[in-house]
Amino acid sequence: xxxxxxxxxxxxxxxxxxxxxxxxxxxxxxxxxxxxxxxxxxxxxxxxxxxxxxxxxxxxxxxxxxxxxxxxxxxxxxxxxxxxxxxxxxxxxxxxxxxxxxxxxxxxxxxxxxxxxxxxxxxxxxxxxxxxxxxxxxxxxxxxxxxxxxxxxxxxxxxxxxxxxxxxxxxxxxxxxxxxxxxxxxxxxx
Numbered sequence: 001x002x003x004x005x006x007x008x009x010x011x012x013x014x015x016x017x018x019x020x021x022x023x024x025x026x027x028x029x030x031x032x033x034x035x036x037x038x039x040x041x042x043x044x045x046x047x048x049x050x051x052x053x054x055x056x057x058x059x060x061x062x063x064x065x066x067x068x069x070x071x072x073x074x075x076x077x078x079x080x081x082x083x084x085x086x087x088x089x090x091x092x093x094x095x096x097x098x099x100x101x102x103x104x105x106x107x108x109x110x111x112x113x114x115x116x117x118x119x120x121x122x123x124x125x126x127x128x129x130x131x132x133x134x135x136x137x138x139x140x141x142x143x144x145x146x147x148x149x150x151x152x153x154x155x156x157x158x159x160x161x162x163x164x165x166x167x168x169x170x171x172x173x174x175x176x177x178x179x180x181x182x183x184x185x186x187x188x189x190x
Contacts, residue, residue, distance in 0.1 A: 008138050011035060012119050015134050019123060036070065036137040039123075042130055044068045044093045056116075056137055058108025068093075070137075071106035075113070079105070089135045092120035096130050103140065115141045146186040153179035 015037060018029045030037055036056035038049035046066045053070045054060050061070040068090045074082040084090065088099040098121045106114045119136040153176040160172035 008035075008117070008119055008136055011037070012121050012134070012136055015136070016121065016123070019134065036139075037134065038070050038137075039132060039134045040068070040089070040093065041132045042093070044090060044133075046070060047132070053137070056114065056139065057106060058110055058112065069135075072109050073107040075105040075107060077103055077105065077115075088118045089120040089133065092122055092135075093133050096122045098122065106137075113141075114139055115144045142186050142189065146183045149179045149183040149186065153177075153183070 011033065015030055019039065031050045033050055034052055036050065036053040038046055038053050038061065040046050044067045046061055046063055046068075048063060049061050049070055057070045057072060059070075059072050068084040069087050074084060074087055076082050082104060087104065088102050092099045098119075100119065103115060103117050106116055108114070117138045117140050119138070121134050121136075122130055123132045123134060125131050156172045156176035156179065160169045160176070163169055163172070
């Protein structure tokens with residue numbers, strides 16, 4: 001679940017309806033969503049963002065100045081810098097199409113990093129004219145950490161099958177159980 005019991009694509013549809021194809025539609029109805037959502041004009045300049053964007057980005061975006069993204073810095077999944085003008089939202093605006101199935105890392109001004117999945121979606125008015133875009137940012141940090149802990153557990157179990165020392169096997173099995181427990185706790189808190 002992403003926000004108030006809604007899945008990401010459902011939230012995008014609610015936002016599209018609220019905006020009625022116009023970046024200056026009625027985004028204030030979306031302000032209480034617990035998932036970061038922002039709107040840009042046709043040039044990619046941010047014109048509105050909800051409160052969750054501030055928590056997500058660790059900074060207050062500057063409406064009518066910031067472009068493409070609400071985050072301070074962006075990184076690829078491999079940790080390389082991702083210029084804002086090359087982010088998924090920029091691509092969605094330049095190509096006037098929705099972008100799905102990508103992930104990135106946002107770096108906050110305090111250095112903390114958040115793995116996320118963006119849902120950049122172009123806005124078109126009643127005449128089919130491109131007017132801007134909206135972007136939903138889903139924090140997937142906990143899910144990534146859970147997957148990492150599960151991978152560590154699998155490695156411990158594989159390694160324990162290759163060793164003949166009972167004490168080492170017991171220690172590896174214990175480590176695997178601890179990793180699995182931590183992964184379960186992360187899953188429960190998400």
